[in-house]
Amino acid sequence: MSREIKFRAWEKETTEPFPWKGAEQDECILSIDNDGTIDAKSLDDVWGDHGEHSEWVDHDVEVEQFIGLQDKNGKGIYEGDIIRFTEEDTASFVGPVEYMADDDYPAFDIPDKYIPEGFYIESNVISNGVARGILEVIGNVHENPDLLEVKK
Template sequence: MRPIEFKAQNVNGVWVCGNFSILKKKIGNVDAGSYISNSAGEPFAYKVRPETVSQFTGLKDKSGKKIFEGDIVKVTGDEDCEFTSIVEYFGEGDYPAFDMTAPEDYYFESNKFSEILMSISYELEVIGNIHENPELLEVATC
């Protein structure tokens, strides 16, 4: 089973990782809002910007870097063809999964994200995320 982990930007713009929780009302001296805490749940919890919360896919790129929802990845294939895409969560019905889009020239039978990661013909590398680097999403080059 994959570890459940989240990352998000705290209110100062620093990325933090750990457990994610939402407080719907103030509890003691803690305001309502979205929080990420360390894996033990204490003693630190960081208030985060909810729009930046990203779930860990359970997978790593070619360099061993954890891949999170919202990450922008560069896919390099045979013959120096490459494209970039955003990793997204698709929770449709009984098939919750992380996936990504690929240019129409690329054919994948089902989940592009997992097929690319399992293939010996492609390499996948995290190069940024949609919140800080949207300009990294570009067209394919071959």
Template sequence: MIPKFRMWNRISSQLYLVDGLYFDDKEAEYVDDDNVLRFIGFKNIELMQSTGLKDKNGNEIFEGDILAFETDDEVINVNVFWDEEHALFMFESKKYNEQEPLAELVENNTYPFEIIGNIYENPELLEDK
């Protein structure tokens, strides 16, 4: 799998797919809303990697995404993040103060889940849910 990234542009407060990363120059390459190729320094972005997984609608899941999944009793919103210590993608429920490997949610396929937002544009979706 070829790693795929997106970024949160701290200057424009917008989310973009990353077309290239240049570590020598410490820059990311992306195409803006006007279809213009742009470069931005690493210090001005939050980089997020694709998990390689998809939600129930076929949308690609990136770290920083907020997922909603239905249990028998309720809908729970969780955020996706990279866990450095365990070297894997995890999801976190603020409501239950729990963290679990994202692969378990996908592999078990017990509860359908979908992307409902991300931590930059929709942080309110994580408030006690």
């Protein structure tokens, strides 16, 4: 089984999307060094004493991966998205998509601290929600951090 490998990037300081793909005015690049370090640069025009020239400007970005699944509306789900999981009885909760490798769980999922007591989910929350058509992307951790509320 194969899936599309895609990424998006956000400027850490401004929480704005980094336009590394499809930038119209500035040329932008995102590269991964051999040690896993991610470099983001944009080619910005600079006005100097002798006219205009261009120079590369470094950007501090956070890179997030497409997890290979879509929500009930067909929107691609990325690491850092905030999703709403709504059961048929309208009980719901909201949580961020995270890669859980640090918890010895190498998968994209919602951390337990966002799942209220009383919800019993047998497997991966995201896969379960996508399979049942009850998962919706409602924002992301950069633009909508106010949507996150720990329920426990």
